[in-house]
Amino acid sequence: MTAAEAEPVIRVEGLTMGFDDFVLMRDLNFEVRRGEIFVILGGSGSGKSTLLKHMIGLYAPQAGRIWIGGEDIAHADGARLETMLRGMGVMYQMGALFGSMTLLENVRLPLEEHTSLPRAAMDAVARARLQLVGLGAFADFVPSEISGGMQKRAAIARAMALDPSVLFLDEPSAGLDPITSRELDRLILRLARSLGMTIVIVSHELASIFAIADRVIMLDKESRGIVADGDPRRLREESAHPWVRRFLGGETGGAEVDNQEVSA
Ligand SMILES: Nc1ncnc2c1ncn2[C@@H]1O[C@H](COP(=O)(O)OP(=O)(O)O)[C@@H](O)[C@H]1O
Ligand SMILES: [Mg+2]
Numbered sequence: 001m002t003a004a005e006a007e008p009v010i011r012v013e014g015l016t017m018g019f020d021d022f023v024l025m026r027d028l029n030f031e032v033r034r035g036e037i038f039v040i041l042g043g044s045g046s047g048k049s050t051l052l053k054h055m056i057g058l059y060a061p062q063a064g065r066i067w068i069g070g071e072d073i074a075h076a077d078g079a080r081l082e083t084m085l086r087g088m089g090v091m092y093q094m095g096a097l098f099g100s101m102t103l104l105e106n107v108r109l110p111l112e113e114h115t116s117l118p119r120a121a122m123d124a125v126a127r128a129r130l131q132l133v134g135l136g137a138f139a140d141f142v143p144s145e146i147s148g149g150m151q152k153r154a155a156i157a158r159a160m161a162l163d164p165s166v167l168f169l170d171e172p173s174a175g176l177d178p179i180t181s182r183e184l185d186r187l188i189l190r191l192a193r194s195l196g197m198t199i200v201i202v203s204h205e206l207a208s209i210f211a212i213a214d215r216v217i218m219l220d221k222e223s224r225g226i227v228a229d230g231d232p233r234r235l236r237e238e239s240a241h242p243w244v245r246r247f248l249g250g251e252t253g254g255a256e257v258d259n260q261e262v263s264a
Contacts, residue, residue: 006034008067009166009198010055015064017047017054023062024050026224030217032166032200037192037212039232040202041247042219048202049093049170051219055200056088056168057081068166086114089159093170093202096155097143103130103154104139110161129157133187149180153187160191166198167191173205185211206250218244 008031015028024047032038040048053059055066057073065072073084097106107126111117117125130139133153135146143151152172159167172188173181185208191197192212203209209216209232216235218228228235228244236248 011067039213046219046221089164
């Protein structure tokens, strides 16, 4: 089964979001399907991070519903919300690691906060997550001792600590050089293709979008809505919006990573 045929894990219905009486986006409707790499695009300040925070229940919508596995996260409370949140791993846009802690301690933190596992079991899980992102040998390093790309991978390992079914990444490749960025793309592809993770990513990096996205939506600040929803290559050729075609057409070819190459 391909991601396009899988059932929706997140369904956003008539979402209007903003702050106080300011409306940022009106009546958003879209679905994220199981196993899909779903990319949220849009100009700076269009509301990408805000949308992500609505999807993880951090902000309350002005209107609309956000269905996660059949339950509206915007109206879930207490124990239900806690259960729903445990199924989601998040790497925030500014979500740095704690500099005074080792990678192992950083990844162990969500386990300490949300489980009552014995210490040895927590350590074993944390080591397994570090292994998964290729940092098994760096468990006892502190963030300043490793590269920026490795720090991002460690942050992904931390987001995966509680074995979430959906992973949210806000601009994971920000600040990385193109080669390190492509490495991160390969990791993200591997998590989706071999572990079946559903991954929601905020990005504006074209090379990355064409390398990993099964589907993109594009937020438009002007019209306060979604101006594109679909496969990025098709949208680049066929979108009714000239600027969507221009945005996606801004850079092609050379820098692309072949999807097939990594999914094998
Ligand atoms: N907590 C908040 N309170 C008020 N305004 C906010 C808040 N968070 C974001 N905004 C505003 O909402 C708009 C969208 O922000 P954001 O979602 O961070 O955009 P993006 O991630 O697309 O760059 C910006 O104008 C920002 O200033
Ligand atoms: Mg943002």
